[in-house]
Amino acid sequence: MSDVPPSHPRYASLLTREKVVEGVERGITGLNGLIAQGRGEALDYLIGEKTTPPAEEAERAAAAMLLLAERPVLSVNGNAAALVPEEMVLLANKIGAPLEVNIFYRTEERVKKIADLLRSLGAEMVYGENPDALIPGLDHARAKAARCGIYDADVVFVPLEDGDRCEALVRMGKRVITVDLNPLSRTARTSTVTIVDNVVRALPNLISLVDEMAGQDESDLGSILEGYENRSVLKRSVEEMISHLSGQFSSLDD
Ligand code: PTJ
DSSP, X not given: OOOSOTTSTTHHHHHHHHHHHHHHHTTSSOTHHHHHHHHHHHHHHHTTSSOOHHHHHHHHHXXXXXXXXXXEEEEEOHHHHHHOHHHHHHHHHHXXXXXXXXXXXXXXXXXXXXXXXXXXXXXXXXXXXXXXXXXXXXXXXXXXXXXXXXXXXXXXXXXXXXXXXXHHHHHTTOXXXXXXXXXXXXXXXXXSEEEOSOHHHHHHHHHHHHHHHXXXXXXXXXXXXXXXXXXXXXXXXXXXXHHHHHHHHHHTTO
């Protein structure tokens, strides 16, 4: 895919960027996805491009919530489809959840391309092409959802989500798990569990945690959720950024 040599110091980041570019070229990712990725890269730089302790805590809570859910659904947009399609399918199959293509800049052609990609990777149930319900409080195209999918879910996993839809899902009484490198975004503040991590690290982490925690008692998983405070995780994520930046700043004196 890339001419960038693995020895390049920014290899992982550049490869991720190329996946989004390729997603656009294949008609899977919207053009706005490039801007979102650029913003994500800048924010990832601020946390040192690693999974921080608060992100790890949120990932553990998310795994517990997904394992305890009665009707979990994983929502896939154009950026998630470019960056982590195999991982989304693997996670869905592990927890027995359907996937739903639910995109912000909706075109039917892009929805179908993403759904076909997920099915080609082994997804057992993919909703999104024939929405039969509307999420209340959103304009028509963005509100489209599937009964048996997001509309009826108790827990929705929506990586890289837009704030409006996240709020609307929470208003419907759903618990929402998001992955968002911006700890101050409306999505981050509104979600039940916010993972401030790059989606390319968060998904493999979630898969490992689901494997590790699948055998645990429901009461143990419940205790993880009871002890979880999203506001504290967000505050500590901002502190991670500040301390990483201070460290970088001090190194300018060397
Ligand atoms: O495919 P569509 O039409 O549904 O569009 C998808 C995007 C992502 C373009 C759309 O949902 C959008 O515009 O999202 P926003 O409002 O830009 O929010 C995306 C959030 O995800 C921002 O806070 C970014 O910082 C963050 N983000 C971007 N890339 C990553 C990320 N978070 C984690 N990992 C990333 N790789």
